[in-house]
Amino acid sequence: MQQWPHPPVTAHRRPAGEDESRRANGPDWDRYADEYQATHGEFLGDAGFVWGPEGLTEADAGILGPVEGRDVLEVGSGAGQCSRWVRERGGRAVGLDLSHRQLQHSRRIDEASGVAVPSVLGTATHLPFGDASFDVVFSSFGALQFVADIERAVAETARVLRPGGRFAFSITHPTRWMFPDDPTEEGLTATQSYWDRTPYVEVDDETGRTAYVEHHRTLGDWVRLLADAGFRITTLLEPEWPADNERLWGGWSRVRGRLTPGTAIFGSELPS
Numbered sequence: 430m431q432q433w434p435h436p437p438v439t440a441h442r443r444p445a446g447e448d449e450s451r452r453a454n455g456p457d458w459d460r461y462a463d464e465y466q467a468t469h470g471e472f473l474g475d476a477g478f479v480w481g482p483e484g485l486t487e488a489d490a491g492i493l494g495p496v497e498g499r500d501v502l503e504v505g506s507g508a509g510q511c512s513r514w515v516r517e518r519g520g521r522a523v524g525l526d527l528s529h530r531q532l533q534h535s536r537r538i539d540e541a542s543g544v545a546v547p548s549v550l551g552t553a554t555h556l557p558f559g560d561a562s563f564d565v566v567f568s569s570f571g572a573l574q575f576v577a578d579i580e581r582a583v584a585e586t587a588r589v590l591r592p593g594g595r596f597a598f599s600i601t602h603p604t605r606w607m608f609p610d611d612p613t614e615e616g617l618t619a620t621q622s623y624w625d626r627t628p629y630v631e632v633d634d635e636t637g638r639t640a641y642v643e644h645h646r647t648l649g650d651w652v653r654l655l656a657d658a659g660f661r662i663t664t665l666l667e668p669e670w671p672a673d674n675e676r677l678w679g680g681w682s683r684v685r686g687r688l689t690p691g692t693a694i695f696g697s698e699l700p701s
């Protein structure tokens with residue numbers, strides 16, 4: 430559920446499949462990329478790895494395990510900040526993202542920082558890599574809540590991972606879907622069913638085209654998805670909002686963060 434300025438849209442809860450989601454979200458991220466990087470780039474850090482607006486870093490969370498000498502894929506890599514952090518620690522990180530403009534920002538930061546992240550334009554549901562190519566796949570608020578065919582995205586992740594490989598990702602905490610996407614007190618009253626998986630869809634008022642789609646799964650859905658694809662869940666982190674974090678990020682804020690979790694971070698691994 431987005432907050433940034435974009436063409437006037439009307440929000441719906443209605444079905445939206447994989448093609449519709451991808452065709453809407455790629456151009457949407459292209460439109461938003463400049464503002465996203467201008468607004469959040471400093472917080473993210475050119476070679477920083479944060480898991481979400483709370484500011485929990487991978488250096489503190491340690492979900493990926495050691496990355497030195499490992500082949501690492503970031504799905505929904507945006508401007509590659511997290512992958513750059515991995516590369517600075519000796520991991521061979523590569524990025525994949527649906528948005529051409531996000532990848533242009535990645536290239537800009539590659540050149541400015543001197544730490545280049547090889548990146549490819551693509552989607553989480555068709556990873557353009559061979560079987561068993563990576564030791565680690567991760568996504569920090571990347572593709573997973575934007576795809577409809579999540580079974581395929583998780584299966585693709587399992588396919589490109591080697592035995593014993595790790596998969597970690599952060600998403601909007603599923604309980605947030607009960608509340609209006611509002612960072613103020615107004616966003617603290619549950620108004621929607623936690624169990625309603627109907628996608629959130631924005632339709633451009635002028636063109637009638639789908640402008641943005643986001644998908645909700647419950648915590649139980651995620652457990653089942655990972656288990657069905659052969660993963661063992663190793664952790665589920667729900668970072669608390671730090672007292673000194675005054676950041677407003679869409680629906681994330683201190684007002685809501687001190688009472689309800691905004692981010693869920695799953696860690697999992699395949700059998701060796």
Ligand SMILES: C[S@@+](CC[C@H](N)C(=O)[O-])C[C@H]1O[C@@H](n2cnc3c(N)ncnc32)[C@H](O)[C@@H]1O
Binds near residue numbers: 473509511553554576
């Ligand atoms: C909130 S941004 C996160 C980017 C980066 N991880 C960060 O922390 O800044 C979400 C990213 O997911 C990408 N994305 C959306 N749908 C995707 C898909 N189906 N496959 C790959 N990337 C996708 C968007 O283009 C965007 O760059």
